[in-house]
Amino acid sequence: MSKKKKFKVLKITLLILAIIVFVGLIAYLFPVMKNLSTHEGQEAFKQRVDESGLYGFLSLLGLQIAQIILVVLPGEPLEVLAGMCYGAVGGTIFILFSVFITTTILFWLVRKYGKSFVYHAFDQKRIDRIEKSKVFQNPKNLEYIFAVCFAIIGPPKDLLVYIGGLLPVKPLRFIMIATFCRFPSIISSTIVGQYFSEGNWKISFLIYGITLIITIATLLIIKIFDKEKITERALNELK
Secondary structure (H helix, E strand, O other): OOHHHHHHHHHHHHHHHHHHHHHHHHHHHHHHHOOOOOHHHHHHHHHHHHHHHHHHHHHHHHHHHHHHHHOOOOOHHHHHHHHHHHHHHHHHHHHHHHHHHHHHHHHHHHHHHOHHHHHOOOOHHHHHHHHHOHHHHOHHHHHHHHHHHHHOOOOOHHHHHHHHOOOOOOHHHHHHHHHHOOHHHHHHHHHHHHHHHOOOHHHHHHHHHHHHHHHHHHHHHHHHHOOOOHHHHHHHHHO
């Protein structure tokens, strides 16, 4: 069996395991999640999370790591779930910790195995196009581009983690940017999760609306002041 087929089998296996763990975690929490609108339900949910202990922590950590490695899993539901289980602050710290670990591992795997490793996860033509793009080959632009793309909603952050290892960027600076520039989107999701766990659905939806408005406003500001259209060109290449 070729390396490509082996990686594909491993990826499918991890995906199946991640889905099983996610469904199992939701099934474990669901009996108390449906009563979150009541004070008793909120207390029951907190008790269930406390009872899950290390199992719950490791399950969520495994899901978060799988989400970045497998790419196909959406990150927001896990961030919301982390907020529900550990609160806005605890959930954010948890997600940042798991993102830091996964980003570090993936970056050095790409640096060691090169394009062949990235091709297992993404279309080869897409990766080659991005890598050869002038906007991504300019070291002066890279840190700015990564900081903006990781901070706002929309850009494929998991793709950025993979291609970071192929581009002329300093390892530690890239890992720090890829981890901590996600803070705005992560904190908004964990805050939503915390309010969900308190049965406050209206504020949760309001926060998502505010986050979307801030993202749009940020893009408009960047468009006005970015005379060379670096961000716009980078986002177009990532599509």
